[in-house]
Amino acid sequence: KAGVTQTPRYLIKTRGQQVTLSCSPISGHRSVSWYQQTPGQGLQFLFEYFSETQRNKGNFPGRFSGRQFSNSRSEMNVSTLELGDSALYLCASSRGTGGTVETQYFGPGTRLLVL
Amino acid sequence: GENVEQHPSTLSVQEGDSAVIKCTYSDSASNYFPWYKQELGKRPQLIIDIRSNVGEKKDQRIAVTLNKTAKHFSLHITETQPEDSAVYFCAASLIFGNEKLTFGTGTRLTIIP
Numbered sequence: 001k002a003g004v005t006q007t008p009r010y011l012i013k014t015r016g017q018q019v020t021l022s023c024s025p026i027s028g029h030r031s032v033s034w035y036q037q038t039p040g041q042g043l044q045f046l047f048e049y050f051s052e053t054q055r056n057k058g059n060f061p062g063r064f065s066g067r068q069f070s071n072s073r074s075e076m077n078v079s080t081l082e083l084g085d086s087a088l089y090l091c092a093s094s095r096g097t098g099g100t101v102e103t104q105y106f107g108p109g110t111r112l113l114v115l
Numbered sequence: 116g117e118n119v120e121q122h123p124s125t126l127s128v129q130e131g132d133s134a135v136i137k138c139t140y141s142d143s144a145s146n147y148f149p150w151y152k153q154e155l156g157k158r159p160q161l162i163i164d165i166r167s168n169v170g171e172k173k174d175q176r177i178a179v180t181l182n183k184t185a186k187h188f189s190l191h192i193t194e195t196q197p198e199d200s201a202v203y204f205c206a207a208s209l210i211f212g213n214e215k216l217t218f219g220t221g222t223r224l225t226i227i228p
Contacts, residue, residue, distance in 0.1 A: 031214055043159075043204060043218040056215045090158065094214060100166075101147040101208045104216060106158040 001026055004093050004107035012113045018079040021110045023091035025072050031055075031096025032074040033104060034066060037088040046089075049074050050096045078112075086114045117142040119207050121219025129227050134195055136222045138205035139187040145207040148181060148188045149216070154201045162203075163190070192224075200226045 005024045013019050025032050033056075034046040045058040049068035066076040072093075078085055088111050092104035118141040128134045140148075146167035151159035165172045165179045165188065172179050176195075181188040192199055202223050206216040 033214055033216070035216075035218075042220045043206075043216075045215045045217065048214050050214075058215065092216075096214065101214060103149065103161055103164060104214070105161070106151075108158045 004105055006091055006107040006110050008110060010111050013081050014115050015081055017081050020075055020077045021089055023074045023107055025093030026105055029093035029095050030072050031094045032068060033092045034076050035090045037090055081114045083114050086112060117145060117207055117217040119205060119217050119219045121205050121222060123222060125223045127225045127227055128195055130195055132195055134192045134224055136190045136203055138219050140207040144209055147208040149206050150179060150190050151204045152201045159204060195226045197226050197228055200224060
């Protein structure tokens with residue numbers, strides 16, 4: 001099976017702009033989670049989507065939002081970008097239907113630089 | 116919420132020796148504990164995981180132990196090789212339907228040839 005893919009791989013934006021990142025999960029996986037990775041804060045959970053519904057949410061401001069489509073692909077959006085939003089954004093997919101917590105497989109990430 | 120602490124933050128071992136990384140978690144309801152390896156510029160990759168109904172799991176040179184009473188789990192790598200050099204993250208997750216992974220802060224493991 002093809003792995004988790006993310007686009008774009010790199011982005012440069014300026015403060016105040018908005019950005020949309022895309023994630024395509026492994027075929028058959030219905031759960032998509034998003035994480036922010038920074039040197040200072042490590043890997044932090046943003047939110048998780050399952051069957052087009054946000055099932056879990058981390059402690060990030062409302063500028064961070066996401067959605068999931070019927071084919072399980074997911075997008076996350078960051079509005080009014082701040083310098084501190086510079087990070088590697090990782091998505092991870094899992095089946096989400098096994099009745100128990102399942103392995104999450106990560107994509108390569110989108111590296112966002114905010115100037 | 117859940118909090119995961121990971122130690123040490125850096126670890127250097129001679130090639131062929133063993134490496135041990137330890138994590139503690141705060142929420143006794145956590146029941147799934149994966150370990151990820153992240154090489155420079157690459158995605159985190161699962162190397163082993165353990166569930167709360169198991170005390171130990173082994174996969175070739177890698178093993179994980181879990182002590183539910185003490186709320187800590189450890190990664191053991193034996194016969195280390197240069198390709199084991201990477202950053203290792205532990206994580207904890209709650210019940211099904213709450214797929215959030217809470218990560219430790221990572222351990223940079225360097226294998227000295």
